[in-house]
Amino acid sequence: MFGKNxxxxxxxxxxxxxxxxxxxxxxxxxxxxxxxxxxxxNIIAEDDSKAVIRISEKGVVVGEISAxxxxxxxxxxxxxxxxxxxxxxxxxxxxxxxxxNMIEMVMGSQVSGNLMHxxxxxxxxxxxxxxxxxxxxxxxxxxxxxxxxxxKAVADAKPAVAPKTTGATPVAAxxxxxxxxx
Numbered sequence: 001m002f003g004k005n006x007x008x009x010x011x012x013x014x015x016x017x018x019x020x021x022x023x024x025x026x027x028x029x030x031x032x033x034x035x036x037x038x039x040x041x042n043i044i045a046e047d048d049s050k051a052v053i054r055i056s057e058k059g060v061v062v063g064e065i066s067a068x069x070x071x072x073x074x075x076x077x078x079x080x081x082x083x084x085x086x087x088x089x090x091x092x093x094x095x096x097x098x099x100x101n102m103i104e105m106v107m108g109s110q111v112s113g114n115l116m117h118x119x120x121x122x123x124x125x126x127x128x129x130x131x132x133x134x135x136x137x138x139x140x141x142x143x144x145x146x147x148x149x150x151x152k153a154v155a156d157a158k159p160a161v162a163p164k165t166t167g168a169t170p171v172a173a174x175x176x177x178x179x180x181x182x
Contacts, residue, residue, distance in 0.1 A: 019058050026063075026133050033067075035059035035074070043067065047083050047129050057091045064096075066129045072109075081129040083119040101126070 013032035017023060021037035028044050033053045038060040045051035045067040052069040055061055059074035066081040073089035079096040080086065086100045090108035098111060101119035105111075119126045 013052070013054065017059070029053070035061065039063065041134055042078075042132050044131050044133065047126075048123070057089075064130070064132050066131060079113070081119075083123070083126055083129050099129075 013034040015029055015031065015033045017033070017035045017037040017039060019036040023037070023039045023041065025041045026044060027033075027039055027041060030045060030049050030051050032051070033043070033045075035053070035055045036058045040062045042063040043053060043061060043065045045053070047068065049068060051067050052071070053065060053067045054071040055074040055076065057073045061075070062077045064078045064081070065076065068082065068084040070080055070082040070086040071089065072080070072087070072092040072094060074091065075093045075095075077095045079099065080094065081099045082103075083101055085102045085104070086098065087104045088094065088106065088109035088111070090106045092106075092109040092111075094109075094111045094113060097113040097116060099116050099118040101117070103115065119129075
């Protein structure tokens, strides 16, 4: 997949997390997801979908991944559940357990955790992949407004990580006086 002699990808990636992006929170997706940036949260796709996640050599995921098809060439800190196929490319570094049906590892990939062949057999006989989330996502029905409780819960949710500060003290508007005016 990522080597010089490998075949080009036949997957279509609808969603891109660019190299300059950082996402804090869970990411639910279907289709294709390509990550060049950083995701701090769990990444979740449905078991019976054809969803594919690809983490490039620049990509970083800190959280659990649960998707049918997973391609890793970057860093993952967390467990990976792949009920179909997982590929660990030459620059892949995984700090966590890998639960798989079929696995492909290229020389140079690193795993600090256990490899467990959990999703074997026919799809209807396999156990469901876990869908661990840090916050429940609100339910929005198409054409119907969400109830006020779920919208308020999302609005009131506090971020898991405090915003970065540069060391400067914020100044309220109008608090700075012009010394020449005195």
